[in-house]
């Protein structure tokens with residue numbers, strides 16, 4: 001991509017999209033286009049088509065999706081399946097119709113089978129049953145990957161798909177019930193500290209292992225893929241390092257400065273027992289993440305404290 005090429009970032013205000021926009025701007029890309037949710041409903045095919053007619057982007061990065069943590073996925077399978085299918089099919093089809101030079105489709109590590117051998121290599125895709133708690137989201141992401149591959153096969157379109165691991169960082173959604181584990185726990189710990197609660201609840205057994213990537217590291221990987229990767233085959237994006245949930249809580253307690261107890265809530269699901277990506281394909285392209293988990297957590301905590309004062313005060317009043 002050249003610095004003046006027109007690049008459309010779908011989902012520019014979310015965790016991933018905002019990191020991509022930050023990095024593109026920092027690198028001097030001047031022709032970025034995006035639209036707020038109020039002004040462009042990505043689940044509306046006609047609206048998406050009109051947007052492409054007007055804007056004619058040369059490059060497209062799909063960071064837009066209906067996302068959420070394990071309970072949100074489990075409780076709202078229709079939203080996760082239907083909305084994500086619509087968003088992906090509308091943007092991918094419009095990108096073909098309007099001759100986009102290259103499209104990057106963002107998948108998810110949850111597309112891999114529940115009982116995948118670790119670390120998870122790209123070729124394990126479609127070789128086994130999915131984790132039920134996030135099956136709806138995974139099916140929508142799998143459909144988007146297959147659609148990109150179909151456009152490549154039938155028309156030669158350069159539509160690539162990256163599979164990121166669990167992401168976190170500035171701009172994430174922080175709340176108790178529907179957020180992903182890392183922002184949910186960060187939020188719970190800060191509130192517990194501010195309100196002198198003696199314990200916080202951690203869902204499930206605390207034993208599942210996850211691989212967490214700081215979102216600015218993801219953005220660097222995505223730009224590298226836009227420059228260097230031109231295959232319809234999926235490619236993993238992660239750190240290659242995982243941690244169990246209880247150890248993550250201990251790190252977060254240190255970062256936040258909370259010394260209360262941890263109580264396990266066994267009524268909540270564990271989800272996939274293990275999930276660590278094999279990132280050797282990405283490494284061969286010359287990529288290595290920069291943030292350690294501790295650095296990423298510290299940075300995310302700093303951002304959260306600067307932005308979440310209102311939420312904490314509301315909690316204190318409740």
Ligand code: GFB
Pocket residue numbers: 068069070071073108109110133134137165166167176177178179180181182184185201202203204205208210245268269270271272
């Ligand atoms: O991040 P998370 O919500 O989803 O939860 P997944 C990861 C693990 O953390 C699970 C545990 O074992 C949870 O039981 N956990 C402990 C908690 N305490 C909490 C808490 O307070 N909140 C949350 N949310 N979890 C997601 C999918 O799966 O992975 C998405 O739901 C997406 O669709 C993403 O695919 C990559 O990591 O299990």
